[in-house]
Amino acid sequence: MATSPLRTRLLPARRTYDGTQIAAQWALRNLGIFGDSAVAFLGPCDVPTEALHDIEDRRAGEFLRAREMLHLIVEHFGERLDGAVWRQRILVTLASELLRERRIGVRRSGNDLFVGRRKLSVSIASCGALSAKIHLGINIDPAGAPVPAIGLARLRVPARPFARSLLSDYAAECSSALRAQAKAIAL
Structure with missing residues (x-):
């Protein structure tokens, strides 16, 4: 379980x-960010079948594609896969709360x-020897997606302010969880 504050960054490019x-x-190798992090950026999504981290999707020959997405790349060191999946669900729930607002x-x-029957996002949580990783991709312009999809542009949600809010809310949730751990009295 992570014990350091989450560092967040919204990339300009x-x-x-x-x-x-x-x-x-x-995030460390490309941006110099040490420790737990959540990095957001805008850009296309183009993930071929062989690069997918979901066994079912890979076996089915799926791929990911969209003209423009908001991408969140989250990394937590010392985290197991079960914890990463719960963190992923929290992140996705926070995104849904911002949209419901x-x-x-x-x-x-x-x-x-989903909005109606159209898919708004893609996400994966996975683990390695060093850390747990989460990718949350939220469509902005889903052109090229292999399934019926919708994006933030169609919903009239400005992507960069939405990204800032989501990063802030996720960091606050992580900080609150650290505080809850620190103040608990052992059984």
């Missing part, structure tokens, strides 16, 4: 998410968000 960002220490009829199913 666009980047393509291709699946390599889910590698351990991506805007009176958008969003529905969460596991780690995915």
Whole structure:
């Protein structure tokens, strides 16, 4: 379980998410961010089948593609996969709460968000020897998606302010959880 404050950053430049960002220490190697982090950026999504980290999707020959997404890359050191999946669900729930505040009829199913029958997001949680990683991709312009999809642009949600709010809310949730751990009296 993580014991250090979460560092957040919204990158100014666009980047393509291709699946390599889910590698351990991506934020350290590419951005100089040490420790637990949540990094957001805007850009296309283009993940071929062989780069997927979901066995069912890989076996089915699936791929990820969208013209423009908001990507969140989260890393927690010392975390197991079960904890990473719960953190992923919290992150997705926070995104849905922000959208509901805007009176958008969003529905969460596991780690995915939907508006009506159209998919708004993709997400994966995975673990390695060093850390747990989460990718949450929220469509802005879903053109090219392999399933019926919708994006923030169609919902009239400005992506960068939404990203800032989501990073802030997730960091606050992580900080609150650390505080809850620190103040608990052992059994």
